[in-house]
Amino acid sequence: GAVVSQHPSWVICKSGTSVKIECRSLDFQATTMFWYRQFPKQSLMLMATSNEGSKATYEQGVEKDKFLINHASLTLSTLTVTSAHPEDSSFYICSAGPTSYEQYFGPGTRLTVT
């Protein structure tokens, strides 16, 4: 299957700082990538759709000024959590796929805000 990588795999930051998470498709091009958030023992919640060369589409209730998404190339999307707070601590996962129905997930980034 296709390979999607994420970096970093985990990060600890202080409240008020910003954190950037990268998502890369390693062996295919992705005009669209997706960002999810997952709290312990819960399902994946779609945050936004990252579109190469255009603005991201955010799901209802997700603050676009807080979660900045940039899809600068066909293999890279970044999510920046700005002015992070403890409630932003979560597992962030991206997905992409060579076809619209088969999505592959990155290994995830565990963010802890202290």
Place this chain on the structure above:
Amino acid sequence: GQSLEQPSEVTAVEGAIVQINCTYQTSGFYGLSWYQQHDGGAPTFLSYNALDGLEETGRFSSFLSRSDSYGYLLLQELQMKDSASYFCAVGVYNQGGKLIFGQGTELSVKP
């Protein structure tokens, strides 16, 4: 809106067969996918159904009935390593791979 329902947990013994059901209500449905997620890991793709019927991949099979808005994942010859969370997810037409996930079913395989 979109909603999916699946059981929250299932327990079975090694070597057994288990079926995890998923019912959905969605507009623009084009397919049902299944993902496995172990504790602390990312979801991994298991199976996909766009048309009615059964898809088989090794020990795992997935079924879809579009008229009933229902699908299931069948796991055979259960192994301890199959203990994980299983999510059904609906693909939404014309949204480039956007998936709406169910709440997940935690499968515990006992010796």
